[in-house]
Amino acid sequence: MHRNIIETVLGAVVLLVAGIFLLFALQFSTAAGVKGFDLLAEFRHIDGLKVGDEVRLAGIRVGTVSRMSLKPEDYSAVVTMRMEPGVEISTDSTVSIHTDGLFGGKYLEIQIGGEMENMKPGQRFGFVQDAVIVEELIEKIVAFAEGQRKKAEEQPKTEKPKAKP
Secondary structure (H helix, E strand, O other): OHHHHHHHHHHHHHHHHHHHHHHHHHHHOHHHOOOOEEEEEEEOOOOOOOOOOEEEEOOEEEEEEEEEEEEOOOOEEEEEEEEOOOOOOEOOOEEEEEEOOOOOOEEEEEEOOOOOOEOOOOOEOOEEEOOOOHHHHHHHHHHHHHHHHHHHHHOOOOOOOOOOO
16 A cells, blocks of 8 residues: 555656656657747748748847748748747848858848838838858859869960970
């Protein structure tokens, strides 16, 4: 009888700790989302960006990527950003996709414009910059280096006159 009571109490403690852990995880996870308002941006390609990635302004997190969809008319990527309340973005601001380090994750960076009027919830950015694809960039560098090497090989070699002893 004494053993059954200890097992019951121990089981209740384990369930309580699991419940507290679950509440803590839900409160601080990106799945819980950020309360605030949505802004939209339309990109040609968003390679590596995913739901839950940060939206930064001056390097500070001001929102998260909450949704991504494909626009069927022209097959562009529409990204929905959930911005924190109180963040004001002017209507001529730009948003671009950046990489955190050389091979790190992606995030959106907002560059504030100079207009006095601020974007309203659901409004779309007019100026965007697509993701830089590292593989394409490396291919361009290699192609340029090969072109320079071939050009150097094709130039006639001029021999230096030998000095007389």
